[in-house]
Amino acid sequence: MNRLMLSIAAACFLVSLIAVTAGAEIFGDYVGYTACAECHSDIVEGWKSTPHANAFEDLKRQGEEKQSVPGCVRCHVVGMDEDGGFIDMELTPELRDVQCEACHGPGRAHVESQDSKDILGKPGEDACRVCHTEGQDKNFDYKAKSRLVHGEK
Ligand code: HEC
Numbered sequence: 001m002n003r004l005m006l007s008i009a010a011a012c013f014l015v016s017l018i019a020v021t022a023g024a025e026i027f028g029d030y031v032g033y034t035a036c037a038e039c040h041s042d043i044v045e046g047w048k049s050t051p052h053a054n055a056f057e058d059l060k061r062q063g064e065e066k067q068s069v070p071g072c073v074r075c076h077v078v079g080m081d082e083d084g085g086f087i088d089m090e091l092t093p094e095l096r097d098v099q100c101e102a103c104h105g106p107g108r109a110h111v112e113s114q115d116s117k118d119i120l121g122k123p124g125e126d127a128c129r130v131c132h133t134e135g136q137d138k139n140f141d142y143k144a145k146s147r148l149v150h151g152e153k
């Protein structure tokens with residue numbers, strides 16, 4: 001290979017690296033609930049009947065503009081302050097509402113491996129308290145409420 005060919009090959013490699021890195025920012029570790037449906041369809045259907053599945057739309061009850069106030073949106077979407085989580089409705093509409101990954105953590109690795117050690121199997125009270133804070137939900141009762149997260153069974 002001559003020198004020109006080598007530098008073209010090197011340039012191509014660099015460009016592909018940049019493309020991969022850029023992709024990782026948008027398509028991060030959060031995949032959205034539709035990626036879970038293939039294997040957990042009953043739970044997905046049950047979850048859809050809960051208030052969590054409507055949490056983004058419900059922001060409007062206190063005014064349409066609330067859907068673009070970060071201080072409100074934060075607890076009504078998936079992973080807003082996390083890498084690869086909700087940014088806004090233009091970039092990440094599929095991560096609106098309080099979905100599976102808001103409690104179970106980012107799901108990409110588990111979707112690929114189907115291994116239970118790649119996902120949080122039993123989100124504890126601390127997982128809820130990120131949003132059900134003292135200020136927001138004073139009488140939050142983990143034991144009673146955690147039975148309702150996948151819908152009534
Ligand atoms: C391709 C199939 C598949 C997909 C897609 C999938 N899972 Fe799973 N999931 C499994 C299997 C299989 C198990 C059981 C693994 C075991 O018993 O070791 C499991 C187990 C789990 C568990 C229980 C883990 C435990 O410790 O008991 C949770 C929680 C879970 N999945 C959540 C999710 C979420 C959230 C998504 C979407 C982001 C998802 N899964 C997508 C196949 C899948």
Ligand code: HEC
Pocket residue numbers: 058059060061062066069071072073074075076130131132133136137
């Ligand atoms: C710290 C997390 C958090 C923040 C920030 C937050 N919410 Fe919520 N929101 C919750 C939780 C948890 C619930 C459910 C428990 C409850 O009803 O108090 C809820 C419930 C709601 C509901 C449904 C209650 C009903 O009418 O049935 C609306 C509407 C709402 N929030 C709007 C807002 C608006 C508007 C803002 C910004 C001013 C906001 N939220 C900020 C966590 C939060």
Ligand code: HEC
Pocket residue numbers: 033036040043044045047052098099100101102103104121122123124146149150
């Ligand atoms: C609001 C929090 C929350 C949301 C949202 C949520 N889960 Fe769970 N999930 C839990 C908790 C808590 C448990 C443990 C229940 C127990 O064993 O007491 C659990 C258990 C599980 C399990 C293992 C036990 C079982 O019931 O089979 C699977 C699988 C699972 N969730 C999948 C999902 C999927 C898929 C979604 C989205 C459609 C989802 N979860 C949404 C909190 C949540």
Ligand code: HEC
Pocket residue numbers: 051052054055056058059074075076077078079098102103123124125127128129130131132142145146147148149
């Ligand atoms: C990302 C933020 C977030 C997390 C994490 C979260 N919730 Fe919620 N939860 C909300 C919001 C927002 C609502 C209100 C939805 C609405 O009415 O639009 C809500 C509503 C509920 C409701 C229905 C209203 C009520 O108070 O009865 C239950 C039950 C509930 N959450 C249980 C849980 C449990 C249990 C966990 C942890 C395993 C959890 N949530 C984790 C944000 C969250």
